[in-house]
Amino acid sequence: MGGIVKQLAVLGSTGSIGQQTLQVVRALPDRFHIVGLAAGKNLELLTKQVNEFRPRFIYYQDRETRVRLTNGEYEFLSPEDIARHPQVDTVVIATPGKSGLSPTLAAVKAGKRVALANKESLVMAGEIITDEANLNGAQILPIDSEHSAIWQCLRGEMQPPVQIMLTASGGPFLHYSPAQLNKVTIDQALKHPSWQMGRKVTIDSATLMNKGLEVIEAHWLFNLPFEDIKVLIHPQSIIHSMVEFADGSTKAQLGYPDMRLPIQYALSYPERLANPQLPRLDWSRINSLTFESPDLDTFPCLRLAIEAGRKGETYPAVLGGADEVAVELFLSQRIKFTDIAHLVEQALEQHQVIAYPNLEGILAADAWARRKVTELATGDNPW
């Protein structure tokens, strides 16, 4: 096949995005080489991955297991040290939640190509991360399907867009009334109509919080004001997002809902690689693509996220931390689905903002929000 072999580190290799990243690498072994793998859980899968891809560097969260795995040709490093290692040129950040923040920062400070699937990094610390990326010549390559779509549409354009339209499937509860929403179960919330994803992001898709987080990410990735970022419900999930230009022309990127395409695009960019495992749209079977406006009253998380994004400072960190705990509480059957938004809203209302926060301030706001939501939901005082 020719072309450069990219040297990859995959952080979060046992999660949904991590596994799909390795599927892409497996399909294109002449183009990608795994230098590092890091995982927090699922030792069995990590061991399989290590045996298959033979990375030079590995990380596993548990210290005991660390020792056991070091028998062999691998070197144990922290996720941050893997991310900044000179032998790595592209770092895939598929680490879940706020634990993605520190390796993302390490990777951008080291000037790497950073294929970013972790939402929390940009939501919590978008300014710090994009500033460090600019300072150190790092490229942030989005792996989210929506941001990949926008990035693909902006390719070759000389001017910034005047507007971007992030599409959203609407999740499993599209067109539900508030009363119906009040009674939904975990199983219903975990059944996403078009995407196969991890549990946290699936619940966030059902509340539309996920789309709100993506609006904040888009703000940082594409340097656009919030008023130029719109959300459009598109239940078929074929158009992954759209961009409007100064002359009124709009471009869209389309494909079946399959994360391997945005993953591969970020890894292969600026090339596009033929991969027979990736599906091609079959237009004889696509009859209709539909669109509607999101219902911000029934799905307040989207509104809360955009407001937090606009306010900036430590508000997005509070939003993210509060949501993560609220989703966990819902998944452990301790609160109702509709409580997720209520808890996030209360945390945002009670937050004492820190202006111009540094990383410590952001992490403190996140920690405060987590404790606050626990307290509000359970009556326990975690302080």
Added chain:
Amino acid sequence: MGGIVKQLAVLGSTGSIGQQTLQVVRALPDRFHIVGLAAGKNLELLTKQVNEFRPRFIYYQDRETRVRLTNGEYEFLSPEDIARHPQVDTVVIATPGKSGLSPTLAAVKAGKRVALANKESLVMAGEIITDEANLNGAQILPIDSEHSAIWQCLRGEMQPPVQIMLTASGGPFLHYSPAQLNKVTIDQALKHPSWQMGRKVTIDSATLMNKGLEVIEAHWLFNLPFEDIKVLIHPQSIIHSMVEFADGSTKAQLGYPDMRLPIQYALSYPERLANPQLPRLDWSRINSLTFESPDLDTFPCLRLAIEAGRKGETYPAVLGGADEVAVELFLSQRIKFTDIAHLVEQALEQHQVIAYPNLEGILAADAWARRKVTELATGDNPW
């Protein structure tokens, strides 16, 4: 506004595309300057345009009128001489029918930027024109909305597409049965559901011949084999065409049906210029975009055009010449709507192909097809 002022010649300035080109120039007077105007008919409108834009060079088809108009500061030149004049950097070819061929050839031989709205040039002589463009460093910038869409989607991409999908509204007779189609009137055929265009192209849209001609154009513009060019019926005419890449990703360009956008894009490229007169998509009013396969049995012109394109040589010239005469015969109520396809098919069947034709061979095939259709339709012997 800054930026370079482009020096334009508009050939066919009194037709639909010509007038819309001048609307764009009128909206962006700091960026475009009219150096030349040429028209075949409508002296009154040409005179108005000359008085408004004060071009250095003009052409009008009728010799008598020529003398009258030369009173003043203008110089009379042939369309070809305007197209190749050193003071002109961009030539808009909005000349209708085969009379666009000769100025297009003059413009590409002179290495100009050629904003091409005339379909017949590439349909009849695609190989000659693209060869001359490559040889002389001319750029052919498509003005058709479909080809502009493809060109916009290819922007910044390093690799050729694996497939393009030309969208078609389906015209006013979408879902008509052959029996219904047999009885349609001129007025019905001239009522296009989404586009305002000239009479010839409106009838060609109703027969789907227009889409067939566009397939042949796309073959030459984007250097793609016919099997990688698909046609998709999309009645809303919002997606103007789509491109699929090696990795399975598809990009689309969208906008309301308004020719001023592709015209302006071709003129301003690689810049995009803000023009408040151009409409922006209002997604609160777009509920559904639908797609279906074209019915090649009921609309045989599309099939005939693709077959003629595949066969190449003088077949596309016969297709174009036969269609032009057949459409004229329909518009003068001498044949039925469904006779258009029958006459074109008979002309193609009876044609004695010329292999590797030069321009004379192509023009001879076109002339033969015109006489043949007249003879077949009217019984008159025009030979």
